[in-house]
Each structure stands twice: as structure tokens, then as C-alpha cells.
Amino acid sequence: MKCHRIQNLILDRLPLPPEVEFSPDVQCHLADCPKCQQFYCECVKVVQSIRPSTSPIVPPGFKDNLIHRIRANELGIRYERSSAADKSRLWKPAYVISLALLILIGLAWFEPHAWFSCLWNRETPLPADLRLAQAFAGEFPSIPRTGVLYQSRDILFRPLNDYYREVHQWYPISIIDENGKIQCMKLSFIGDRKEKQIVKDESWYDFDRGSFIRILSINGNPFYINAFEDNKIVLTNLQDSSENRINIISIESYILPQPEEFLNLASSLSALWTDCNEVKIVHSKTTERYHGKPIQQIKSTLHKKNDYTNLYYYFNFRPDTNQIFEINTYLHKTPLLSIYPTQKSEARPYPRDLQQIPLLPDNKKYFRFDKLDAVPYIRTIDLNTLRETAWQGILYAKLDPCLYPIARIVDMFDFSVPSKRMVAIVYDNPDHCPLILLQSISLNRRYGLKIEKIGRPIHTSKSEKTIWESHFLDAAANHIYQIIPSFIKPQTNDVRGYLLKESQDTYAFLIAGKTTDKTQIILFLDRLTAFPQTTNDSNS
Amino acid sequence: MKSPSLTELWEAGWPQSQEEFEAFVEVFQERLYRFLYYRLRNLHDAEDVMQSIFLKAYNERNKLQKVKNQAGPYLFRMAMNICIDRHRKKKREPPTSELDSTNELQIGIPAEAMEQAEIGRIYDILQQIPEKQAEVIRLRIMDELSFSEIAKVFGCFETTVRTRYRYGIRKLRQIIQKEENP
Numbered sequence: 015m016k017c018h019r020i021q022n023l024i025l026d027r028l029p030l031p032p033e034v035e036f037s038p039d040v041q042c043h044l045a046d047c048p049k050c051q052q053f054y055c056e057c058v059k060v061v062q063s064i065r066p067s068t069s070p071i072v073p074p075g076f077k078d079n080l081i082h083r084i085r086a087n088e089l090g091i092r093y094e095r096s097s098a099a100d101k102s103r104l105w106k107p108a109y110v111i112s113l114a115l116l117i118l119i120g121l122a123w124f125e126p127h128a129w130f131s132c133l134w135n136r137e138t139p140l141p142a143d144l145r146l147a148q149a150f151a152g153e154f155p156s157i158p159r160t161g162v163l164y165q166s167r168d169i170l171f172r173p174l175n176d177y178y179r180e181v182h183q184w185y186p187i188s189i190i191d192e193n194g195k196i197q198c199m200k201l202s203f204i205g206d207r208k209e210k211q212i213v214k215d216e217s218w219y220d221f222d223r224g225s226f227i228r229i230l231s232i233n234g235n236p237f238y239i240n241a242f243e244d245n246k247i248v249l250t251n252l253q254d255s256s257e258n259r260i261n262i263i264s265i266e267s268y269i270l271p272q273p274e275e276f277l278n279l280a281s282s283l284s285a286l287w288t289d290c291n292e293v294k295i296v297h298s299k300t301t302e303r304y305h306g307k308p309i310q311q312i313k314s315t316l317h318k319k320n321d322y323t324n325l326y327y328y329f330n331f332r333p334d335t336n337q338i339f340e341i342n343t344y345l346h347k348t349p350l351l352s353i354y355p356t357q358k359s360e361a362r363p364y365p366r367d368l369q370q371i372p373l374l375p376d377n378k379k380y381f382r383f384d385k386l387d388a389v390p391y392i393r394t395i396d397l398n399t400l401r402e403t404a405w406q407g408i409l410y411a412k413l414d415p416c417l418y419p420i421a422r423i424v425d426m427f428d429f430s431v432p433s434k435r436m437v438a439i440v441y442d443n444p445d446h447c448p449l450i451l452l453q454s455i456s457l458n459r460r461y462g463l464k465i466e467k468i469g470r471p472i473h474t475s476k477s478e479k480t481i482w483e484s485h486f487l488d489a490a491a492n493h494i495y496q497i498i499p500s501f502i503k504p505q506t507n508d509v510r511g512y513l514l515k516e517s518q519d520t521y522a523f524l525i526a527g528k529t530t531d532k533t534q535i536i537l538f539l540d541r542l543t544a545f546p547q548t549t550n551d552s553n554s
Numbered sequence: 555m556k557s558p559s560l561t562e563l564w565e566a567g568w569p570q571s572q573e574e575f576e577a578f579v580e581v582f583q584e585r586l587y588r589f590l591y592y593r594l595r596n597l598h599d600a601e602d603v604m605q606s607i608f609l610k611a612y613n614e615r616n617k618l619q620k621v622k623n624q625a626g627p628y629l630f631r632m633a634m635n636i637c638i639d640r641h642r643k644k645k646r647e648p649p650t651s652e653l654d655s656t657n658e659l660q661i662g663i664p665a666e667a668m669e670q671a672e673i674g675r676i677y678d679i680l681q682q683i684p685e686k687q688a689e690v691i692r693l694r695i696m697d698e699l700s701f702s703e704i705a706k707v708f709g710c711f712e713t714t715v716r717t718r719y720r721y722g723i724r725k726l727r728q729i730i731q732k733e734e735n736p
Contacts, residue, residue, distance in 0.1 A: 022720055025723050026716060026719075028723070059730065060726045061695055061723070063730060064680065064691065064696070065696065066592070066669075066696060070600070070669075073597075076601065076605070081572075081579075084572070084575075087609075
């Protein structure tokens with residue numbers, strides 16, 4: 015035999031135990047061939063090197079566990095099957111009952127029973143201010159108001175003293191007349207101007223009637239109704255000057271109202287936007303052609319800061335006749351409402367889409383200003399901006415006939431109550447001594463604007479420098495001083511905040527704190543620089 | 555009732571009843587456990603995989619009725635495929651997991667650690683030859699299967715298995731010679 019064949023036979027036998035002998039031919043060859051002997055020894059060595067010395071033992075109880083598991087699985091499957099069958103047996107009557115109910119509902123659908131219509135016509139989304147809406151419905155029971163989107167604003171006629179006797183107090187309002195023209199009116203109050211009068215401007219969308227209604231009333235007596243009914247604008251002037259002491263006259267000099275009046279008009283029409291915390295009015299004019307005739311488009315945008323929703327109003331005018339022929343409202347790109355005041359056939363709102371507007375998202379109950387996101391600041395804002403921010407409130411005084419700025423506002427956050435927005439309002443009413451108040455304005459959906467007096471002036475110097483103190487100023491100071499590098503000193507305590515009016519238009523926020531070496535540090539917030547001044551009495 | 559032997563069950567059909575399955579487990583558990591341990595190098599993994607294989611073998615017994623006269627080879631083929639899958643998966647994992655596994659080897663009782671170290675050494679040696687040859691050598695030497703059984707596991711001719719085995723041993727001989735006389 016050749017060595018190669020013998021070696022193959024050796025390899026084939028290798029893992030077998032040594033007591034198993036080779037065949038006689040192989041044994042003879044091995045005895046004579048040292049090369050094959052060496053190969054055999056080496057291969058045995060190889061096998062020994064790759065053969066584990068010990069063999070693992072199956073864990074005790076493995077088989078029992080496995081069998082137990084298999085039995086448990088089988089039982090589980092059977093149990094599930096039986097329970098499923100039982101469940102289906104249990105549900106069978108329910109199927110029958112639900113089928114019968116479905117048939118009944120189907121029958122009732124074709125029967126115009128009142129009970130069914132009541133059942134079917136569920137309540138529409140609650141108005142933004144339910145409390146006011148209910149009160150209003152109670153005052154005017156003759157007008158059905160089932161399912162409304164409600165909005166109201168107060169027009170305040172402030173009491174005037176002798177200084178104003180010669181001045182005619184009036185407010186501009188805008189309406190759309192039955193011919194589609196925008197009318198700019200003067201709303202004035204006749205009578206004793208020493209008493210405060212509030213004209214309510216309320217508007218809502220009635221889902222049942224599919225119409226908009228706008229009512230101006232004083233002391234609960236409506237004197238003006240502007241409605242969108244039967245595919246056209248209907249105006250009803252219920253003015254009774256003797257009873258209501260309200261005078262409405264047209265302002266001929268107005269060609270087009272100011273942009274904010276468009277905004278008021280649009281909000282009155284749609285009655286959807288009651289909780290804006292930032293309003294951006296984009297007064298863009300576009301000259302286009304519509305059916306061959308030149309038109310003018312004015313766009314007003316209501317921008318809601320918190321949830322980044324925008325409401326757009328497009329007013330389309332014919333400049334030759336000063337006639338508005340189309341108003342389109344969009345929530346983002348979704349059309350909410352189109353009004354064609356002069357085209358009866360095409361005029362219709364989009365009630366289906368309108369009901370889908372998430373007017374009251376649950377997670378947006380209050381406006382929240384996050385502590386970390388809100389950079390501490392004091393900024394002077396225009397009163398007009400604030401008026402638009404909270405148009406239901408008394409800040410409407412911007413439209414005072416005197417037409418000079420009567421108030422300046424310092425807007426700041428309250429760090430102790432982040433949901434509130436703190437506003438320091440300075441009234442410079444020439445009738446009285448300069449009245450300076452620190453007020454908080456909290457805006458929320460439920461109560462709209464709420465104004466509280468939260469501070470008091472503590473000092474007015476002869477140089478007209480005034481310093482106020484308030485608990486919320488202290489809270490703000492305690493928050494701010496921690497992030498100002500120059501103020502971070504060990505053992506700084508008793509940090510207080512003060513608002514300082516330096517001159518007519520300048521305000522400063524002062525942070526005063528005492529360190530352990532009794533050094534008082536005052537910071538000027540606007541510049542965020544420390545004054546090296548050391549004083550003993552911060553109030554002086 | 556006399557319990558069936560390994561040779562009887564190796565070429566039997568797939569167990570259908572629970573009694574048959576119990577006998578099947580009884581006969582094959584030791585071999586399968588050894589097989590898995592030498593490839594996975596972890597006792598716990600071997601036990602888990604063996605349990606999953608047996609459970610699958612029982613749950614899919616109706617499907618596996620077609621496996622006639624090849625219950626043993628089929629079982630080992632299942633185990634081999636699972637081991638290959640796990641190795642592939644392990645290769646795809648980030649290197650940190652490998653570090654973890656090597657750490658695992660060093661932790662534990664000394665005897666087990668030494669045993670694992672030996673398995674690791676054998677594993678490293680066999681990695682130097684082609685995978686098919688290494689697998690035949692594993693089945694032949696470590697799992698003590700005959701050439702005909704190995705051929706059934708691989709689904710190829712017995713001569714092919716023998717050739718792979720011979721080539722593998724010769725290569726290992728050369729490798730070990732080189733290591734001893736560099």
C-alpha cells in the first residue's frame with residue numbers, strides 16, 4: 015500500500031479510541047514505514063489538541079423543565095381557544111342588540127321627530143367665553159343662540175371732567191353695509207359724560223342659522239345689528255337716541271379704514287379670534303384684476319404666538335366704487351369663510367370646516383411663558399400693540415379723543431408666576447395728578463383680560479424720578495441676578511428689584527443686593543452693568 | 555417500554571406524540587448541548603438555544619412530518635444554522651460586545667473559566683482552516699459523529715466529508731508544526 019492511502023486510513027480512524035486496532039495491512043505498513051509512523055503520531059497530537067478534555071453536562075432538570083413548558087404552552091393555547099369561544103358566545107346577544115339599535119337609528123333618521131333632532135344636534139364647540147355668552151343669551155332671549163362662537167369687546171366711554179366738556183368723545187367703528195361697502199362710523203355718547211358708559215360690541219357665528227350676527231348694545235339695549243343672513247349682509251339700525259343716548263354718524267372723510275379697523279371688522283365678522291397674544295397686522299395692498307376690472311386686496315394677518323397659527327383676512331375691494339366684494343378668511347391655508355356681500359348666489363360660509371376649528375385645545379388653557387425661555391427684560395411697548403393684544407380691556411383708551419398718548423407701558427414677565435404677564439402701566443392723565451400704577455395683566459381663555467393692581471409707587475422725587483417696589487419686581491430681581499456674571503458674588507443676599515422712572519420716556523430696572531461686606535450693588539438691567547456706587551439706603 | 559437508542563432515533567422520523575418527543579429529547583439533549591456549547595462557547599447560551607430548538611421542534615412537528623428517516627441530522631442542521639446566525643449577528647455588533655464576551659469568559663468559577671479558555675483555544679485553532687473543513691472536524695472529533703452521520707447533517711456524500719476531514723487535519727498538522735517550530 016502506498017503511504018498516502020495508509021495516511022488516509024489513519025486519518026479516518028483517528029478519533030477512535032486507541033484500543034480499536036488498525037487492519038493487519040495498515041499495521042504491517044506502520045511497522046515498516048517511519049514516515050507514516052511520524053504522521054500517525056503527529057495526527058494523534060493534532061486530534062488531542064483539538065479535543066476538549068471535558069465534556070459539558072446537560073443541566074439537571076432540563077428535560078423536565080422543557081416538558082413542563084411544552085405542557086403549559088399547550089394548556090395555554092387550549093385555554094385561549096376556549097376563552098375566545100366563550101367570549102364570542104357572550105357577545106352574540108350584544109351583536110343582535112346593536113344590530114337592532116342600528117335599524118332603529120336608521121328608521122329614526124328618516125323620521126323628522128323632534129326628539130331625534132335634539133339628540134342628533136349635539137352642542138357645538140363651546141364659545142370662547144361661555145360665561146359672557148350665557149349672560150348675553152339671557153339678556154336677549156328673543157335671539158336664539160344655540161351653538162355660537164362668541165366674541166365681545168367693550169368700548170369704554172370714560173367719565174370726563176370739566177377739562178373735556180368741549181371735546182366730543184367718540185370712537186370709530188367699521189361695518190359692512192348691505193351694498194358691500196365698508197362704512198366707517200363715529201360712535202359717540204350723548205348725555206351725562208361724568209358717568210362711565212360701556213358699549214358692548216358682540217358678535218358670534220350661529221351654527222344653526224349659518225349666519226353671523228353683530229350687535230352693539232349699551233346697558234343691555236341693542237342699538238345696532240349687522241347680520242349676514244340669507245346670503246347677504248343685513249343691517250338693522252335700532253338706534254334710539256333718546257333711549258340709548260348713542261349717536262352713530264358716518265364719517266365721510268374716511269376712504270378706507272386703517273388696518274387695525276380691518277382687523278376689528280374681521281374679528282367681529284368671524285368671531286373666532288379671542289385669545290391672541292400677539293397680533294401682527296400686515297396691511298398689504300395688491301392691485302390685481304378680477305374679471306377684467308382692477309381690484310385692490312388688503313391682507314390682515316392675525317398671528318398667534320404660542321401655537322404658530324395664523325388667521326388671514328383678505329379684503330377685496332373695487333377701488334372705483336369703494337365696494338368690497340369678497341372677504342376670505344383662512345386659517346393657514348384652510349378656507350374658513352368666504353363672504354360675497356353683493357353676490358347672493360355665491361355667498362355661503364363653510365360651516366363644515368368651521369366646526370372643525372380647534373377653538374379650545376385642551377393643552378392650551380393658559381398662556382405660558384417658560385422661565386428659561388423668557389429672557390429677562392423690560393421693554394417699552396407701544397400702547398397700540400397692547401391694545402391689540404388685549405382688545406377686550408380698558409386699554410382701549412388709545413382711542414381717546416384727545417389723541418395723545420395717555421399711557422406708557424413697561425412690559426415685563428413675572429418670574430414668580432410665569433403664566434401671568436406683568437405690565438407696568440403709567441397713566442399720564444392731565445386731569446389728575448400723574449397716576450402711576452403697576453398692574454398685572456393676565457390673559458387667558460376663560461376670563462379674557464384681567465387687570466390687577468399689584469404695586470404702589472413708593473417715592474416721587476422733585477426731579478420727577480420715581481421708584482416703585484413690588485413683590486414681583488423682587489421675584490424678577492432674584493431670578494435675574496443669578497445669571498449676571500458681575501453680580502455673582504458669594505453670600506449675596508437680600509436682593510430686591512425696583513422700577514425707576516428717570517424721565518418722561520426712560521425706565522430702568524434696578525437690582526439691589528447686599529453682600530457680606532455690606533456693600534450694596536445696584537444693577538441697571540438694560541445695560542447689565544454694575545454701578546460701583548455704594549449706598550446705604552436704596553430707597554433714596 | 556424500552557427507550558429507543560441513538561442509532562434508532564437518528565434515522566427515525568420526526569417525533570409526533572409527546573411520548574416520542576420525550577424520548578427524542580432524552581437521547582439528543584447531551585449531544586446537542588455539547589454541539590452548541592463548543593460553538594457558542596457559553597453554557598447558558600447553549601442551554602437557551604437548545605431549549606428553543608426543542609420547543610421549535612415540538613411546536614412545528616406537524617410541518618416537520620416531511621422529515622423522514624432524518625430526525626437527528628435535521629436537528630443538528632437546525633442547531634448549526636442557529637449557531638451560524640448568531641456568529642454573523644455577533645460580527646455585525648460593535649466591538650464593545652466582544653469585549654464584554656471576553657470579559658465574561660474570565661469571570662466565573664475557575665474550572666468553568668479554564669474550560670471556556672480551552673474551548674476558546676480550540677475555536678481559535680479551527681478558525682485558521684476553511685469553515686467547512688473545520689465544521690466536519692468539530693462534528694467528527696468533538697461531537698463524535700460518524701462520517702455517514704456527518705454526511706447526512708451536511709446533506710452531501712460521505713466521501714466529500716471524508717476528504718474535507720482529511721484536508722482539515724493535514725492543515726491543522728501543518729499549523730501546529732509551524733507553531734511548535736517557527
